[in-house]
Amino acid sequence: MTAPAVVLVGPMGVGKSTVGELLAQRLGTAYRDTDADVEAAAGKPIAEIFFDEGEPHFRALERGAVRTAVAEHGGVLALGGGAVLDEGTRALLADLPVVYLSMDVEEAVRRVGLGAARPLLAVNPRRQWRELMDARRHLYEEVARAVVATDDRTPEEVAQAVLDALELKDA
Template sequence: MGVGKSTVGELLAERLGTGYRDTDADIVAAQAKPISDIFVDEGEPHFRELERAAVRDAVLGHSGVLALGGGAILDESTRELLAGLPVVYLTMEVGEAIKRVGLNTARPLLAVNPRQQWKLLMEARRHHYTEVARVVVTTDDRTPEEVAEAVLDALELKHLPGSPSAAADAADPRTPDKENPA
């Protein structure tokens, strides 16, 4: 929560010249109401069913950058679906999380004692994130642009020709050509 999945995902899609999709946005659009209302009106188990279906549809029907909600990884079938894909786990410390999402938040799982709830959620989820992630990238004290660069570097992905990073790579003689390594 608050790690920058959506912002970084959009930057990555732009730099790679591909589409971007966010499963939380898919759920909100399909249900015509915010996730916090789904939690209140139908409960977390119902939301998790919607989330599982949204992730399955997105993974099977979208070939670009995909951002998943923070709890999507709790579902075993979702973790199986993600196995072998270039999954990135964006991580941050609790202090940074609180700065980003705030203590007064509309996030249903942080409604009571957000700092403690965030810690508990991360303790329960971290091993699932690391289980499916190909790389882990920290977002603490980094701009979204710096995080996107770190993800591209960690996955050894090329930038879209003409992007600022591709131009910088081409101008830097120290940057190896990944197709024709020296």
């Protein structure tokens, strides 16, 4: 069984995709994003899945995408912000090199913006982001081998901090 070289978890807008692509380049491996897998399988954006079929349907698609990616992908893997809500997903991550990319609420609002297509932040994004983080932070920390703060860091600096935290070398 192939295991991911690095798994990135954290809230929406933290930079998992950008940092993940940089890490994959530096490690000479492939990058994969389970949100992109879900969108490809459903044939539509996540916001539309939420609107058309609801969050439970999206979470079921997400669980399947994570299971498949963890089993198949040997490179850098980024999980959707809510993937850690699922107990089975957390169990899958138990022995993997998981890094939680963290950021504070002001940075999140700046990055995610107030009008972006984020179904869970449709009303009062600041409060909703705080509530999401209150529900998820301990889960990110539970699955992570390392925590890397992204506040006031460039994506390149975050990628290097991830490599350092996991004691990985560039390809």
